Amino acid sequence: MNLNDITFLLSVHGLDQLPEDGLPEFAFAGRSNVGKSSLMNTLLRRSGFVKVSGRPGKTQGLNFFQAAEDCMLVDLPGYGFARVSKEMQNNWQKLITSYISEREALKCVVVIIDIRHEPKALDRQLLDWLREQKVPVLPIYTKIDKLSGNQLSRHAAILDAGHGIKKDERILFSSKTGQGRDELIAVLESYLA
């Protein structure tokens, strides 16, 4: 898959704005501020291409990026951010769940989790719901550069247990060092074969 030829296609705020089903799609989901946009920049090796901020709730709408004639990468708005109104949260949820459950082109949802935190109910809910929907999931534990070796394996094991994730089905990642990037690309490519 060619990640050098990447273009921003559009930002979708309602179901009627979704582009026609076409190229295989990979969606990136996770709590607000977990590092979804940063992970995409690291994947693309283009710092600042996908907007990143210290302010949670930066990504609004579903942002579609097209990689050559290969696939689409979809940056989803983060969930679980209290400062966004309930009504807005509900709208986001409706849009995202409709997109995920109805989208034929969607091959896999990359679920990004902060390695430093304890298992969170919202992440578990998303994972369980995706499993129910039979949508393939790739869990990624990110920000691993913030932990030392010992802490890292301990936290990873706690998240595995809390979310029912097997060690060999998730990826340890850092947007800062690029660790995990090759593994991520390998998994995405396996869906394009």
Ligand SMILES: Nc1nc2c(ncn2[C@@H]2O[C@H](COP(=O)(O)OP(=O)(O)OP(=O)(O)O)[C@@H](O)[C@H]2O)c(=O)[nH]1
């Ligand atoms: N050290 C470190 N910091 C990271 C990593 N990934 C993201 N960050 C930082 O975490 C903050 C949030 O990153 P974003 O990529 O904007 O997170 P997001 O999930 O897209 O956030 P929303 O769009 O607001 O939901 C930024 O300050 C990033 O620099 C990582 O792997 N390591």
Ligand SMILES: [Mg+2]
């Ligand atoms: Mg973002």
